[in-house]
Amino acid sequence: MSLGMYGLERTESGNEAVSLKGAAVRHDGFALGPLDLTVPAGMVTAIVGPNGSGKSTLLRLLLRLAPCEGEAAVLGQRLSPDSDEGLRERIGFVSELPHAYENHLTADEKARFASKWYPGWSWERYERLMRSFDADRVKKLGKMSKGMRRKAELAVAMAHDPELLLLDEPSSGLDPSAWKALLDELTRYMDRGDRTLIFATHITEEVRRLADYVLFMHRGRCLGLYEKDRLFEAWRVLAVQRTDGAAGKEDAARLLKQAPGVQGAQEAGPGICRIESDAPEETEAYCLSNGYRILSSQRMELEEIMACLVRKGDAGR
Numbered sequence: 001m002s003l004g005m006y007g008l009e010r011t012e013s014g015n016e017a018v019s020l021k022g023a024a025v026r027h028d029g030f031a032l033g034p035l036d037l038t039v040p041a042g043m044v045t046a047i048v049g050p051n052g053s054g055k056s057t058l059l060r061l062l063l064r065l066a067p068c069e070g071e072a073a074v075l076g077q078r079l080s081p082d083s084d085e086g087l088r089e090r091i092g093f094v095s096e097l098p099h100a101y102e103n104h105l106t107a108d109e110k111a112r113f114a115s116k117w118y119p120g121w122s123w124e125r126y127e128r129l130m131r132s133f134d135a136d137r138v139k140k141l142g143k144m145s146k147g148m149r150r151k152a153e154l155a156v157a158m159a160h161d162p163e164l165l166l167l168d169e170p171s172s173g174l175d176p177s178a179w180k181a182l183l184d185e186l187t188r189y190m191d192r193g194d195r196t197l198i199f200a201t202h203i204t205e206e207v208r209r210l211a212d213y214v215l216f217m218h219r220g221r222c223l224g225l226y227e228k229d230r231l232f233e234a235w236r237v238l239a240v241q242r243t244d245g246a247a248g249k250e251d252a253a254r255l256l257k258q259a260p261g262v263q264g265a266q267e268a269g270p271g272i273c274r275i276e277s278d279a280p281e282e283t284e285a286y287c288l289s290n291g292y293r294i295l296s297s298q299r300m301e302l303e304e305i306m307a308c309l310v311r312k313g314d315a316g317r
């Protein structure tokens with residue numbers, strides 16, 4: 001298991017927001033899973049991955065909106081096809097795409113429906129959120145711009161202070177001021193300490209600012225769940241060069257792929273290799289004792305780490 005990776009075996013029972021064992025969803029031409037995964041409670045987990053990797057499908061699985069094989073539990077309740085035992089009331093959700101059947105409602109009308117459905121509903125909280133997002137209360141949802149509608153839907157989804165908040169690309173369409181308000185409100189939501197946020201995103205800055213954990217998805221599979229701070233701290237790209245000037249270029253990258261911590265290695269010039277490592281100290285020690293000098297060592301961005309994991313995932317298929 002990679003450094004900083006959070007696995008099923010490291011979770012204390014009862015401390016997880018989501019637990020999946022062999023959970024799978026099958027569409028025409030797409031399979032999510034089977035996934036074995038636990039997502040910790042009381043934390044923020046960002047789901048990242050290329051378009052079509054299954055982020056929305058995973059959120060839909062957790063909401064029982066997609067029929068699921070295997071075992072899945074949310075907030076300690078096993079998901080079953082026939083009963084949700086009040087689970088929906090404990091969750092807030094904003095989907096990636098709005099529901100057309102709500103187009104004729106204003107935000108306040110949608111809120112009125114939600115207030116009857118959710119025991120934890122607070123009009124005070126709803127109004128504060130609407131003010132904070134500067135959301136429109138009068139316009140029909142169907143006549144709103146994408147960002148306007150998103151702000152209203154976020155306010156409705158958060159007004160019952162759900163134990164678990166599932167957001168699918170929450171900042172899609174938001175202007176910079178609304179985006180900042182959203183980050184502030186999500187931070188405030190988490191401040192209580194017993195709330196869990198899971199969100200899908202393509203925005204690196206959101207991951208940096210909000211997430212405790214990062215879940216990488218690709219082609220319906222989970223490439224790993226990592227503690228964010230350790231992920232950014234640990235992963236590095238190294239440039240190394242053979243000290244003896246030996247050629248054997250292809251061999252160098254191939255051999256270095258076997259070195260400790262190495263997640264990827266490519267030729268980058270005569271006798272020079274570019275190595276991606278999640279245990280750079282061990283990788284460096286190996287390189288130094290095997291005829292290489294270290295030219296540089298740099299932290300990796302989220303996109304670079306994801307590209308490396310995706311390449312590795314594709315190679316292992």
Ligand SMILES: Nc1ncnc2c1ncn2[C@@H]1O[C@H](COP(=O)(O)OP(=O)(O)OP(=O)(O)O)[C@@H](O)[C@H]1O
Nearest residue numbers: 027028030049050051052053054055056057058096
């Ligand atoms: N209702 C559906 N019926 C059939 N296929 C679907 C359905 N919903 C999603 N898919 C397919 O499932 C795959 C995963 O889609 P999903 O929306 O989960 O990806 P995503 O990671 O959220 O993508 P994006 O970043 O573009 O939002 C895609 O190939 C998509 O075409």
